[in-house]
Amino acid sequence: MSAMPPRHRAPSTSTKPWATRRRFLGVLGFGAAAAASGGLLSACAPSGPRPGSGGASAAAVDSLDALCPTYTPYEALPPDIPGQHGAPSGFTSYPTELVQAVAETPGRGGHYRFMAPLWAPIPPGLGDNSFYDAVNGRLGATVEFSFQDGNTITDRLNVLIASREVSDITMVPDWAINLIPNFAEAAGELFEDLTPYLAGDEVAPYPMLASLPTPAWRWGIFNQRLQGVPWPSDPYNEWMFYRQDVFEANGWPMPANAAELMELGREINDPDNNRWAFGDMWRTVRQVFRTPRDWRYENGELIHRYETEELAAAVEFMREVYDADLIHPDVISSRGAGVKELFNSGEILVYQDGFGGWTEAYRGVLAQNPDFRMNLLPAFAHDGGTPSLHPNDPSGQCVLLRRGMEPDQIREVLGLINYCTAPFGTREYMMYRYGVEGEHYELDGNGAPQRTELGQREYSDGYLFLSGRNNVIAESEYPGYVESYTSWYNDAAQYRAADPFEGIRIQRPSAYSAIEQPTEDKITDIIRGRRPVSDITQVVDEWRRDGGEEAREFYHGVLQENGRD
Amino acid sequence: MTTASKRPAWQEPPTPVGLAAKGLVLTAIVAVVTVPLYVVVLTSLSPAEAVNRAGGLVTVPDGISFAAYQELFAGGVVTRSVLVSLGVTLTGTALSLAVTILAAYGLSRPGSLLHRPLLFLILLTFLFGPGIIPSYLLVSSLGLIDSYWSLILPTAINAFNLVVMRAFFMGIPGEVSDSARIDGANDWQILTRIVLPMSKGVTAVVGLFYAVGYWNAFFNAILYLNDNTMWPLQLILRQYVQQGQTLSVGSLADPSQTSALPPNLAIQMAIVVVALVPVVLVYPLVQRHFTKGVVIGAVKG
Numbered sequence: 001m002s003a004m005p006p007r008h009r010a011p012s013t014s015t016k017p018w019a020t021r022r023r024f025l026g027v028l029g030f031g032a033a034a035a036a037s038g039g040l041l042s043a044c045a046p047s048g049p050r051p052g053s054g055g056a057s058a059a060a061v062d063s064l065d066a067l068c069p070t071y072t073p074y075e076a077l078p079p080d081i082p083g084q085h086g087a088p089s090g091f092t093s094y095p096t097e098l099v100q101a102v103a104e105t106p107g108r109g110g111h112y113r114f115m116a117p118l119w120a121p122i123p124p125g126l127g128d129n130s131f132y133d134a135v136n137g138r139l140g141a142t143v144e145f146s147f148q149d150g151n152t153i154t155d156r157l158n159v160l161i162a163s164r165e166v167s168d169i170t171m172v173p174d175w176a177i178n179l180i181p182n183f184a185e186a187a188g189e190l191f192e193d194l195t196p197y198l199a200g201d202e203v204a205p206y207p208m209l210a211s212l213p214t215p216a217w218r219w220g221i222f223n224q225r226l227q228g229v230p231w232p233s234d235p236y237n238e239w240m241f242y243r244q245d246v247f248e249a250n251g252w253p254m255p256a257n258a259a260e261l262m263e264l265g266r267e268i269n270d271p272d273n274n275r276w277a278f279g280d281m282w283r284t285v286r287q288v289f290r291t292p293r294d295w296r297y298e299n300g301e302l303i304h305r306y307e308t309e310e311l312a313a314a315v316e317f318m319r320e321v322y323d324a325d326l327i328h329p330d331v332i333s334s335r336g337a338g339v340k341e342l343f344n345s346g347e348i349l350v351y352q353d354g355f356g357g358w359t360e361a362y363r364g365v366l367a368q369n370p371d372f373r374m375n376l377l378p379a380f381a382h383d384g385g386t387p388s389l390h391p392n393d394p395s396g397q398c399v400l401l402r403r404g405m406e407p408d409q410i411r412e413v414l415g416l417i418n419y420c421t422a423p424f425g426t427r428e429y430m431m432y433r434y435g436v437e438g439e440h441y442e443l444d445g446n447g448a449p450q451r452t453e454l455g456q457r458e459y460s461d462g463y464l465f466l467s468g469r470n471n472v473i474a475e476s477e478y479p480g481y482v483e484s485y486t487s488w489y490n491d492a493a494q495y496r497a498a499d500p501f502e503g504i505r506i507q508r509p510s511a512y513s514a515i516e517q518p519t520e521d522k523i524t525d526i527i528r529g530r531r532p533v534s535d536i537t538q539v540v541d542e543w544r545r546d547g548g549e550e551a552r553e554f555y556h557g558v559l560q561e562n563g564r565d
Numbered sequence: 566m567t568t569a570s571k572r573p574a575w576q577e578p579p580t581p582v583g584l585a586a587k588g589l590v591l592t593a594i595v596a597v598v599t600v601p602l603y604v605v606v607l608t609s610l611s612p613a614e615a616v617n618r619a620g621g622l623v624t625v626p627d628g629i630s631f632a633a634y635q636e637l638f639a640g641g642v643v644t645r646s647v648l649v650s651l652g653v654t655l656t657g658t659a660l661s662l663a664v665t666i667l668a669a670y671g672l673s674r675p676g677s678l679l680h681r682p683l684l685f686l687i688l689l690t691f692l693f694g695p696g697i698i699p700s701y702l703l704v705s706s707l708g709l710i711d712s713y714w715s716l717i718l719p720t721a722i723n724a725f726n727l728v729v730m731r732a733f734f735m736g737i738p739g740e741v742s743d744s745a746r747i748d749g750a751n752d753w754q755i756l757t758r759i760v761l762p763m764s765k766g767v768t769a770v771v772g773l774f775y776a777v778g779y780w781n782a783f784f785n786a787i788l789y790l791n792d793n794t795m796w797p798l799q800l801i802l803r804q805y806v807q808q809g810q811t812l813s814v815g816s817l818a819d820p821s822q823t824s825a826l827p828p829n830l831a832i833q834m835a836i837v838v839v840a841l842v843p844v845v846l847v848y849p850l851v852q853r854h855f856t857k858g859v860v861i862g863a864v865k866g
Contacts, residue, residue, distance in 0.1 A: 113791065115791070118804065120804065121642070121801070121804045121805050122642055122793045122796065122801055122804050123640065123642065124640050124641060124642050125642075125792070125793055125794035128641065145793065146791040146792065146793065147793050147804075148787070149787060149800070149803060149804065152787055155697070155787065155788075156787060156788065158697075158698070159697055159698055159701045159788055162698045162701070162702075163698065163701050163702050163705055165705060165710070167791065453639075457639055457640040458640070
């Protein structure tokens with residue numbers, strides 16, 4: 001009965017995006033080409049260069065490095081297990097002495113409203129929250145959070161951007177940027193250009209910000225302006241976990257190729273005892289078979305993963321797994337619901353999950369089942385060679401400042417952001433993540449911080465979202481976790497799949513996104529035995545017909561504009 | 566009052582089988598409504614171990630604990646939002662009723678000023694909504710951002726409720742107001758002394774519609790309130806259900822750094838109870854007007 005507005009999804013950018021070539025490359029390279037062809041920086045301007053027109057210069061992404069802060073590594077504490085090939089470093093114990101990374105009080109008494117998403121209960125607000133008081137006191141400025149429901153933040157952002165009413169500081173998750181039409185264009189008008197404050201050696205007053213890797217910073221460049229403070233991502237998102245305790249008790253081997261994985265599955269599968277070999281693992285199996293993440297560039301041709309032999313082989317393998325009834329029936333009947341619980345209870349022995357699932361499981365399960373252990377299967381390929389792991393985009397979020405702030409205010413806010421970038425091992429990190437020792441958290445027997453009741457009630461991820469930081473693997477309170485995770489990562493980080501578009505932010509045309517899910521559904525039908533395996537060629541033909549060919553043309557244009565063709 | 570006395574002479578007395586069948590069907594219907602409610606309330610009152618033992622929803626009582634409610638109300642955020650929701654619901658309902666009654670009365674008098682174009686404008690809102698961004702721009706230009714009025718004014722008049730009420734007013738015989746007018750009553754007096762006392766049913770029903778609408782509304786708050794301390798209950802409760810969803814939503818680098826454990830089932834069920842209670846309390850009071858109220862619009866409209 002109430003006149004509640006209908007739920008609103010991000011509108012598609014155009015009904016005929018291919019025909020009109022309305023593309024919103026927040027990209028640097030594109031911006032450079034546009035500048036050369038008349039100084040129009042807005043990526044969607046109709047007068048911008050068209051793909052194939054041979055964008056003026058070979059604007060390699062590297063040329064944007066001039067806009068990025070000079071990279072100066074910062075190490076609060078030497079890691080026990082240094083990360084290799086870009087993997088996060090590990091700490092096998094909690095430090096007893098914390099390092100002070102930011103000597104001076106960064107703030108000068110300003111008051112800033114910060115809009116961020118939150119996937120947790122709203123804590124008490126400013127004035128009723130001693131955690132906020134403590135951190136703001138240390139910051140020397142007041143950060144007032146305006147949290148938004150993490151699932152509807154794009155609705156809110158669309159409205160704010162359309163009405164040009166943004167908070168002093170805004171955090172936008174990277175996935176949301178692609179859902180906001182014309183984001184790059186809007187960013188130029190609504191958010192401050194940080195290039196004069198951060199580019200090159202200008203970053204000197206903010207040593208923590210200087211320690212963030214350059215690829216992450218590039219991800220915050222829109223229209224040739226450095227605008228967003230990044231959240232550096234780890235190289236990968238997910239891989240296959242196995243129940244280490246059960247595997248060790250039974251002496252099961254680790255698979256080194258697809259045939260061994262299948263053999264292992266048959267051996268450990270035991271439906272009579274309510275135990276299945278696998279949960280869902282399609283996305284990881286794709287990487288085992290070395291399919292490209294999206295596109296592969298070969299001999300001047302872009303080939304989509306659907307069109308590769310590798311994908312067909314992966315589909316065939318998954319079909320065999322399903323035909324052999326190695327997948328838990330609950331996983332088949334509902335889309336992934338309850339997989340974690342089934343794994344925790346031992347009904348599933350191998351499944352794919354984001355790496356965060358590891359500590360999440362230990363936190364929830366170890367108290368009841370102290371013998372519970374999980375670990376990652378080694379990174380392997382179907383033929384026993386090296387796999388091709390799909391890398392993350394370099395940054396998970398952008399923190400943006402409202403355009404029109406005074407330079408002094410911008411410097412102050414950058415100081416606050418610098419504080420919240422301090423990594424593990426610093427006093428600052430403990431402050432913005434846990435608060436005051438003895439009040440908001442206590443150290444347990446392992447030296448690991450545990451929030452007190454007050455801390456649990458008042459803490460929010462707000463300060464965490466004010467910036468990104470170099471991630472480390474430090475949850476040494478969980479047995480074997482740091483050692484297992486870092487050794488997996490140091491090995492797996494070598495097998496990063498090559499991506500022809502690496503470092504280029506591309507606003508995906510909506511028609512391309514629209515054909516992806518139906519195609520995935522058709523492939524799922526094949527994998528689950530509802531269609532014959534031979535149908536894969538038909539599925540790929542349909543994908544080409546329904547927009548795949550046009551997508552190829554579009555992406556080819558992007559390559560040319562960036563001088564990578 | 567016995568059933569026999571109300572039974573028309575030509576009807577046979579009910580057979581025991583028929584009675585039993587009716588009883589069964591009615592019991593089943595009641596059970597469909599009450600059993601889920603029972604399970605929700607029971608789970609919300611169960612200690613965590615009982616929820617684990619039951620492997621989910623608790624159907625057999627196994628210890629009583631108010632821990633879920635204590636956790637929900639700790640920190641004062643939920644309590645505060647209950648007050649906000651109550652305030653918005655009470656103020657909003659009163660305002661909406663007043664405006665709707667006045668407008669419906671005016672539009673029910675044939676020949677009142679501009680009543681056709683006005684009615685047309687109102688009926689038009691059945692067909693077209695303004696869309697989110699224009700609504701936001703309007704609310705923003707009125708200076709209502711971060712004001713409780715932004716939760717009330719945009720939804721203060723609902724065309725459906727207005728039409729129902731107008732239809733009822735039009736059903737009141739013209740002779741009644743004519744005779745009042747002969748006795749010297751003006752329109753205000755006719756409305757307050759004659760029409761309203763004859764329209765308690767429809768007023769109660771429309772009031773209930775408004776109240777439930779205000780109580781359950783959350784989207785206006787998402788759009789118009791930057792200040793989390795002003796959020797109404799439904800929005801605060803939503804955040805509890807969101808907990809631990811970071812992973813499925815996006816690619817924020819490492820969810821282990823951010824997300825807390827998903828809330829336990831008892832808290833989720835306590836949330837359901839808290840959100841339901843006021844509506845459950847109000848319905849029985851308004852219920853006797855309810856059947857009367859809704860058919861009115863249907864027949865006369």
